[in-house]
Amino acid sequence: MAIIVNKETSFIIQGITGKQGQVHARLCLEYGCKLVGGVTPGKGGETVEGLPVFNTVEEAIDSCGEINASMILVPPFGVKDSAIEAMDNGIKTIIPITEYVPVKDTIGMREYAQDVGATIIGPNTIGAISPGKGKIGIMPGFLYSEGNVGIVSRSGTLTHEVASCLSHMGVGQSTCVGIGGDPVPGASFSDILKMFRDDSETKCVILIGEIGGVGEELAAEYLKIEKYNKPVFAFIAGNTAPAQKKMGHAGAIIAGNSGTARSKRDALEAAGVIVAKTLEELLNLTSETINDKIN
Numbered sequence: 641m642a643i644i645v646n647k648e649t650s651f652i653i654q655g656i657t658g659k660q661g662q663v664h665a666r667l668c669l670e671y672g673c674k675l676v677g678g679v680t681p682g683k684g685g686e687t688v689e690g691l692p693v694f695n696t697v698e699e700a701i702d703s704c705g706e707i708n709a710s711m712i713l714v715p716p717f718g719v720k721d722s723a724i725e726a727m728d729n730g731i732k733t734i735i736p737i738t739e740y741v742p743v744k745d746t747i748g749m750r751e752y753a754q755d756v757g758a759t760i761i762g763p764n765t766i767g768a769i770s771p772g773k774g775k776i777g778i779m780p781g782f783l784y785s786e787g788n789v790g791i792v793s794r795s796g797t798l799t800h801e802v803a804s805c806l807s808h809m810g811v812g813q814s815t816c817v818g819i820g821g822d823p824v825p826g827a828s829f830s831d832i833l834k835m836f837r838d839d840s841e842t843k844c845v846i847l848i849g850e851i852g853g854v855g856e857e858l859a860a861e862y863l864k865i866e867k868y869n870k871p872v873f874a875f876i877a878g879n880t881a882p883a884q885k886k887m888g889h890a891g892a893i894i895a896g897n898s899g900t901a902r903s904k905r906d907a908l909e910a911a912g913v914i915v916a917k918t919l920e921e922l923l924n925l926t927s928e929t930i931n932d933k934i935n
Contacts, residue, residue, distance in 0.1 A: 642770035643790075643815045643835040643842075644733060644761065645673075650707050651733075651776055652700050653678040654722045655714035656688050660737075664713065664778050665689045671781045673774045676704040679722075697729045709733035711767065711776050719763060720745035727758045734826070735776050736763040746824050753826065760826025766796035766818040771803075777818070787812015788841060789930055792832040793848035794821050794855070795877060802846060802875075802919065811927050814841040823852070829859035837869060844871040844929050846922065847913070851878035852899045860907035871929050874908050874915045875922045876901045 645651075653668075655661045656678025666689050668675045677692045677700050684695035694700040701707055710726040712719055712735065719741045723734045734753065741763040753760045761768055767777015772786035783800050785807040793799040796818050803813055817832050819825045829847060836842045849856040856876065863872060879901045905915045916922035 642773055643832075643839050644759075644768040644817060645709070645770050645774045645776050645815070647672075647773045648674065649709055649733075649774055649776070650674045650676050650704070651709035651711060652676060652697070652704075652707055654680075654697070654710055654712045654726065655718075656680060656691070657683045657686060657693060658713060660778075661713045662688050664711070664737075665691060667778075667781070668711075668775065671775055673776070676700075676707065697725050697731070701729055707731055709735065709776055712736040712738060712763075714738060716740040716742065717745075720749050723749045723760065724752055727752060727756050732758045733761070733776070734758060735761045735765065735767050736826075737765060737767060737778055738762075739764045741822070743822065743824050746822060746826065750824070750826050759831070761817060762820040762822075762826055764822045765820035766799060768815060768817045769813075770815045771813050779816070779818075783807065784816060785812040787814065787930070788843040789813045789926060790836040790839065790842040790845045791816040791848065792829055792836070792845065793818055794825075794850050795848055796821075798848050798875070798877060798919075802848065802922065805919070805923050806926065809923060809927050811930055814839060814843075819855075821850075825855065829855050830862040833859060833862060833868070833872075837866070842870065844873070844926065846926060847872060847874040847908070849874060849876045849904055851876070851901055851904075854899065856904040857907040860904075860911040860913065863908075863913060864911040868912070872913045873922055873925050873929075874905075874913050875919060876904045876908075876915065 769775035771784040783804040
């Protein structure tokens with residue numbers, strides 16, 4: 641069973657009537673996802689791509705039955721309220737795609753999720769995809785293929801690149817998860833690594849990190865303590881990034897001596913992770929390992 645999303649995962653889009661909500665509702669349906677409706681306060685009774693729109697999450701559940709997840713595509717200052725509304729109604733997987741969510745709101749969402757046993761993927765994320773089964777996110781599905789490599793990444797673009805190149809090499813993916821590029825994510829690298837550990841479809845894992853924060857170092861500590869049972873490969877973007885300059889993501893900034901590509905690489909290597917210097921090396925190492933495991 642794939643992690644986070646599979647063929648049976650039913651979900652809604654909060655913010656479905658917005659421009660992005662409408663576009664990604666169509667793309668999720670085209671991918672074969674079990675998207676059952678959407679929520680936009682004041683727009684109840686409308687339809688998007690033939691799907692019903694409700695004023696509240698509670699109304700959506702009353703009409704559609706069990707809902708496993710919500711993809712949130714609302715403006716930044718509405719994300720926290722939307723996430724809490726979904727969790728208050730029993731939805732256990734929350735995927736806020738939105739960028740520029742205030743960090744204090746993300747911290748509040750994460751703490752609330754811990755209290756109610758929910759998982760938040762994001763914000764500022766591409767979401768999650770289990771190729772051939774389903775996606776809750778904004779990634780182009782055609783770049784991904786079904787297989788046995790798990791990917792967890794802070795960078796949406798690099799997730800696309802790595803998955804696409806692996807697919808061209810004949811190496812498919814079990815699930816690909818973007819934890820988001822913000823300084824404080826909902827689910828961490830370690831959280832997703834735990835899910836991959838217990839997933840029978842995942843035979844090896846790729847971790848794609850970048851400068852800033854300590855998420856990769858914390859993942860290294862987890863892997864060292866856990867004595868992880870699957871091969872893990874990593875790539876850390878930002879080797880040439882100057883200090884005190886934000887590079888792309890809000891969380892990709894080196895402050896003082898922490899958060900450097902070198903510190904992350906050293907920590908991961910000390911935990912037994914093979915850290916590739918280039919994407920080409922990462923792809924070749926993964927391809928060789930997965931082919932050995934399958935054959």
